Amino acid sequence: MADGSQLAFTPAVEAATLPMWEKVKHHVTPMEWRLQAPLIAEINRLKREKDAVILAHNYMTPEIFHGVGDYVGDSLGLAKEAAKSDAKIIVQAGVHFMAETSKILSPDKIVLIPDLLAGCSLASSITGADVRLIKQRYPGVPVVTYVNTTADVKAETDVCCTSANAV
Incomplete structure (x- = not known):
């Protein structure tokens, strides 16, 4: 229709x-x-x-x-x-x-x-550039982000967690 x-x-x-x-x-x-x-x-x-x-x-x-x-x-x-x-x-x-x-x-x-x-306000609260800056300031520290992030952020993280796999 x-x-x-x-x-x-x-x-x-x-x-x-x-x-x-x-x-x-x-x-x-x-x-x-x-x-x-x-x-x-x-x-x-x-x-x-x-x-x-x-x-x-x-x-x-x-x-x-x-x-x-x-x-x-x-x-x-x-x-x-x-x-x-x-x-x-x-x-x-x-x-x-x-x-x-x-x-x-x-x-x-x-x-x-x-x-x-x-x-999503949570996804908007951090960018891939923010993650790169964290890694620069704290080299070698693993970065874990929540699934409620953009693809840009996920690409920069070491582990992406959810409420189901956080433990």
């Missing part, structure tokens, strides 16, 4: 989105669902047509998480799922560093991010 205004809550849309409705009905009102379900059905149709998958971070809203997310989880887990997927297009519902991580693990795939302004 070329025009989003043509999307309607039809019996076909209702049937196609019923499994998702069952997952979100305690978090989304029926009135909201009547507006969201046609979009969800159309997004899912386009994913099949374009050979795409959507990675939905744990903090996404219920209709995204349950309605269109093919893989759901934390940022590193999503990037790993992107790498295992046979899809040609990866849509990263998240922030820039997540899309970068997905692209690093899936260099031959197209990685898209729906919101070019989606950022």
Whole structure:
């Protein structure tokens, strides 16, 4: 559908989105669902047509998480799922560093991010230049960064940790 205004809550849309409705009905009102379900059905149709998958971070809203997310989880887990997927297009519902991580693990795939302004304050708090300066000031000290950093920072660190592998 070329025009989003043509999307309607039809019996076909209702049937196609019923499994998702069952997952979100305690978090989304029926009135909201009547507006969201046609979009969800159309997004899912386009994913099949374009050979795409959507990675939905744990903090996404219920209709995204349950309605269109093919893989759901934390940022590193999503990037790993992107790498295992046979899809040609990866849509990263998240922030820039997540899309970068997905692209690093899936260099031959197209990685898209729906919101070019989606950022992370933690990722913005340090740059690759900052890490190079730390290494210059403290030669030989291993640099460990959290996964919520840019590709530029990851390229300069010795170890990238997550909450799952920090120990």
